[in-house]
Amino acid sequence: MKYIFNFPDIGEGLEEGTIIEWLIKKGQKIEVGDLLVTMETDKVVAEIPAPRSGVISALYGKEGETIHVGDALVEIEIEGLSGEDAIETVMNDKIQEQIKEEGAGVVGTLEVAGNNMIMSGSDEGFDETESADKPVKRKIISTPVARAMAKNFGIDINLVKGNGPAGRVMKEDILNFSKQKTKSSIKQESAKDETNQLVEIEPLTQIRKTIAKNMIASKHNAAHMSVFDEVEISELDRIRKKYKQKFEDKNIKLTYLAFVVKAVAIALKKYKSLNSEMDTVNDNMIYKKYYNIGIAVDTEKGLMVPVIKNADKLGIAEIAEKIQELSEKGRTGKITLDDMRDGTFTITSYGSIGGKFAVPVINFPQAGILGVGKVTKQPIVKDDKLDIGLVMPLSISVDHRIVDGGDVTRFLNTVMEYLNEPVSLLVE
Amino acid sequence: MKYDIIIIGSGPAGYVAAIRAGQVGLRTAIIEKENIGGMCLNWGCIPSKSMIESAKLYNKILKDAAKFGIDGIDKKAISFNYNTAVKRAKSIVKRLTKGVEGLLIKNGVEIIKGEAKITSKNTVSVENRSLEAENIIIATGSYSPEIKGDKSIIIDVNTLFEEREIPENILVVGSDSVAVELSQFFSLIGKNVTLATKGERLMPLADEYLADYLKGIFKKSKIEILYNYDIQDVNDKFKNNLIDINGKEIKADIIINARDRVGIIPKSDVKIEIENNFIITDENCKTSIDNIYAIGDVNGKSHFAHIASAEGLHVINKIKGINSKLDIKKYPLNMYSVPEIAQIGLTEKEIKEQKIEYKISEFPLSANGKAMTEGNSDGFVRILSEEKFGEVLGVQIVAPNATDMIAEASAFMQLESTVYDVAKTVHAHPTVSEIFMEAGFEGVDGAIHK
Numbered sequence: 001m002k003y004i005f006n007f008p009d010i011g012e013g014l015e016e017g018t019i020i021e022w023l024i025k026k027g028q029k030i031e032v033g034d035l036l037v038t039m040e041t042d043k044v045v046a047e048i049p050a051p052r053s054g055v056i057s058a059l060y061g062k063e064g065e066t067i068h069v070g071d072a073l074v075e076i077e078i079e080g081l082s083g084e085d086a087i088e089t090v091m092n093d094k095i096q097e098q099i100k101e102e103g104a105g106v107v108g109t110l111e112v113a114g115n116n117m118i119m120s121g122s123d124e125g126f127d128e129t130e131s132a133d134k135p136v137k138r139k140i141i142s143t144p145v146a147r148a149m150a151k152n153f154g155i156d157i158n159l160v161k162g163n164g165p166a167g168r169v170m171k172e173d174i175l176n177f178s179k180q181k182t183k184s185s186i187k188q189e190s191a192k193d194e195t196n197q198l199v200e201i202e203p204l205t206q207i208r209k210t211i212a213k214n215m216i217a218s219k220h221n222a223a224h225m226s227v228f229d230e231v232e233i234s235e236l237d238r239i240r241k242k243y244k245q246k247f248e249d250k251n252i253k254l255t256y257l258a259f260v261v262k263a264v265a266i267a268l269k270k271y272k273s274l275n276s277e278m279d280t281v282n283d284n285m286i287y288k289k290y291y292n293i294g295i296a297v298d299t300e301k302g303l304m305v306p307v308i309k310n311a312d313k314l315g316i317a318e319i320a321e322k323i324q325e326l327s328e329k330g331r332t333g334k335i336t337l338d339d340m341r342d343g344t345f346t347i348t349s350y351g352s353i354g355g356k357f358a359v360p361v362i363n364f365p366q367a368g369i370l371g372v373g374k375v376t377k378q379p380i381v382k383d384d385k386l387d388i389g390l391v392m393p394l395s396i397s398v399d400h401r402i403v404d405g406g407d408v409t410r411f412l413n414t415v416m417e418y419l420n421e422p423v424s425l426l427v428e
Numbered sequence: 429m430k431y432d433i434i435i436i437g438s439g440p441a442g443y444v445a446a447i448r449a450g451q452v453g454l455r456t457a458i459i460e461k462e463n464i465g466g467m468c469l470n471w472g473c474i475p476s477k478s479m480i481e482s483a484k485l486y487n488k489i490l491k492d493a494a495k496f497g498i499d500g501i502d503k504k505a506i507s508f509n510y511n512t513a514v515k516r517a518k519s520i521v522k523r524l525t526k527g528v529e530g531l532l533i534k535n536g537v538e539i540i541k542g543e544a545k546i547t548s549k550n551t552v553s554v555e556n557r558s559l560e561a562e563n564i565i566i567a568t569g570s571y572s573p574e575i576k577g578d579k580s581i582i583i584d585v586n587t588l589f590e591e592r593e594i595p596e597n598i599l600v601v602g603s604d605s606v607a608v609e610l611s612q613f614f615s616l617i618g619k620n621v622t623l624a625t626k627g628e629r630l631m632p633l634a635d636e637y638l639a640d641y642l643k644g645i646f647k648k649s650k651i652e653i654l655y656n657y658d659i660q661d662v663n664d665k666f667k668n669n670l671i672d673i674n675g676k677e678i679k680a681d682i683i684i685n686a687r688d689r690v691g692i693i694p695k696s697d698v699k700i701e702i703e704n705n706f707i708i709t710d711e712n713c714k715t716s717i718d719n720i721y722a723i724g725d726v727n728g729k730s731h732f733a734h735i736a737s738a739e740g741l742h743v744i745n746k747i748k749g750i751n752s753k754l755d756i757k758k759y760p761l762n763m764y765s766v767p768e769i770a771q772i773g774l775t776e777k778e779i780k781e782q783k784i785e786y787k788i789s790e791f792p793l794s795a796n797g798k799a800m801t802e803g804n805s806d807g808f809v810r811i812l813s814e815e816k817f818g819e820v821l822g823v824q825i826v827a828p829n830a831t832d833m834i835a836e837a838s839a840f841m842q843l844e845s846t847v848y849d850v851a852k853t854v855h856a857h858p859t860v861s862e863i864f865m866e867a868g869f870e871g872v873d874g875a876i877h878k
């Protein structure tokens with residue numbers, strides 16, 4: 001039987017991707033997990049694994065073509081199965097996939113279940129099936145008249161929402177769709193004409209849409225609360241300067257951020273509520289015993305948040321190296337989905353650009369985000385005398401549903417102690 | 429105790445709505461002042477069809493038995509026993525009404541006997557009881573307005589199928605299917621029939637093509653049709669079995685009142701808007717009062733039982749929050765004439781009015797083998813389709829079982845099918861329904877057997 005594998009939503013709310021490279025050929029035998037294709041989305045470059053073993057009987061789309069999520073990607077001829085057996089196998093797989101998904105509960109699980117089409121093995125021998133130019137779409141129920149009209153009007157019936165029984169696309173749906181289409185194109189054109197001089201209209205990029213969605217989700221779902229403070233970091237600066245050259249010899253830039261990441265990772269171990277998330281579906285708190293620190297990176301395309309995994313177990317040098325590697329990947333668009341998943345807490349270091357305090361938006365469903373402001377020399381009082389100090393402003397936002405005022409302040413104090421006396425980082 | 433719904437009237441509108449309401453868990457009461465099943469079950473659709481079957485059999489034996497190879501039938505010896513036929517009809521009615529009553533009870537509907545009066549937006553009184561309900565559905569049906577005159581010779585349709593003597597000369601008054609069916613019924617059992625109709629044509633809802641065809645059938649059976657005769661009062665006009673109307677003397681021993689029906693408006697303290705003796709309703713059968721609905725004949729949209737039932741289901745769905753569209757153009761209009769006539773969708777006139785480019789594909793019954801073997805080759809199928817996409821817009825059938833055959837057209841229309849789909853649908857041979865497929869071929873590029 002033939003199994004059509006559709007381009008899955010690889011977890012970041014993507015709508016489409018571009019085929020970079022086919023890693024398999026038509027007629028090639030493949031096993032579950034073999035990599036099929038390299039797809040580029042606005043956010044990541046991902047390699048898509050095969051969900052089933054078999055022989056590739058058709059590739060849908062050429063390199064450089066854009067494929068929508070849910071559209072057919074490849075057709076796999078599954079050996080030894082036909083008719084009802086095949087359907088049953090696929091159905092069982094679907095059930096298992098669903099169970100897997102439910103168990104995972106983290107961002108970025110590969111969603112394979114859904115509307116994969118099953119075609120029974122019949123006279124459609126796959127030798128004759130050319131690598132299709134047009135991808136197979138999801139099955140649309142529509143009336144004969146609606147189909148004839150859609151064809152005549154040049155409407156892609158897949159885009160029309162059916163209002164008939166069981167979602168059937170009716171004549172009226174096509175007529176309404178065609179009216180709307182005409183209206184909106186007229187509207188767009190006239191709007192363009194009028195505003196040509198005053199504004200520039202640019203369609204939203206995928207990444208901007210994702211940022212917008214996530215930001216709103218955070219503001220809608222979390223109860224934001226922020227605390228601000230300043231920490232004197234002369235000692236940290238001394239150490240940094242001392243080792244800076246050594247690091248540079250290894251091509252690593254030793255930044256304040258590396259220390260902040262380490263300080264945060266260790267402080268999180270003491271305040272478990274800040275390294276947690278709330279599961280409102282099952283009324284549970286989920287405390288995470290791993291400390292993956294996301295770093296907000298400003299790229300040309302927009303905000304990206306790569307993750308330094310198990311930051312608590314890494315040394316300052318390793319963290320610095322990781323930060324450098326991930327920032328570079330982010331800027332060159334080579335970041336992968338793996339680099340961005342499973343963060344437990346986030347740091348945003350806008351201070352390298354400027355700005356002292358901010359109210360950062362939590363990377364939902366995480367419990368908190370720490371903002372690092374611009375480090376400046378400032379008058380400080382030390383031993384009752386005025387002195388020049390090096391001051392780092394810190395802003396932290398937490399989800400007040402999870403973290404109370406006392407805990408967040410205590411957490412911030414701990415981070416500040418580590419930064420003020422960096423030696424204590426080694427002791428911990 | 430408060431009901432979700434009180435339904436007034438238990439005809440095919442009311443009882444279907446009540447069963448559906450019970451099924452979807454609404455607390456429902458149905459009020460009936462006469463018999464469960466209403467006009468349709470007790471005095472209309474069912475008994476009339478039973479009587480017409482008797483008449484058809486009688487007529488076939490008389491006319492065709494010898495031709496079909498049955499010897500020994502003495503035409504002078506056989507006669508039509510009206511009262512026995514009535515008994516048979518009554519026994520069918522009894523079984524059906526019992527069945528409906530059982531279904532109502534099974535679905536938890538409370539049956540209340542008596543005459544209802546709407547006392548407020550949410551209350552109905554019946555036999556000194558006051559009942560409260562969220563919604564009220566009026567399903568009271570319709571009646572033929574009275575013909576004034578000697579009651580011994582004027583018979584209303586709902587008292588016709590009782591044991592009685594049927595005289596020789598019969599005048600039927602009316603214009604729609606009831607009048608047509610009754611005229612033919614009396615003609616089949618050998619009576620001399622005149623049909624007086626108030627308009628210029630029979631069956632105002634049917635396509636003119638069908639009305640014309642029917643005119644031909646009537647002519648063949650020697651039923652005289654008098655047009656523009658709206659008979660409302662025969663006092664002083666009846667003399668020696670002759671009725672003198674506008675100077676014309678019509679031979680008549682009895683008059684059957686099948687005048688165009690008007691709504692039975694229930695007593696009400698609430699002012700519900702009415703127009704031309706029907707309750708005004710919107711596209712969802714809602715009256716001028718928010719929670720009061722009117723379904724079936726009483727809203728004047730149609731006088732077919734199946735449309736009444738469809739309206740009943742629609743209103744219950746609506747109350748339950750299930751939204752759909754009620755398109756009565758997609759419901760068939762059936763007439764149990766001989767041969768039967770059925771129609772669905774738009775008529776040719778309506779298509780012209782909507783300025784739709786259309787095509788007519790017709791196939792005659794005379795070319796159909798099965799029809800010939802049955803000895804009934806009078807009739808045709810006519811498909812009206814949209815020119816560009818071939819959508820089936822209307823279907824008209826004249827055939828012995830046209831009222832059953834129209835169901836196929838109903839499905840095609842519900843699914844917005846085209847003549848291509850009709851042509852592609854294989855019909856078994858030999859069947860009368862093959863003519864449908866042939867008309868489909870005709871719509872695409874030409875019938876095979878024409």
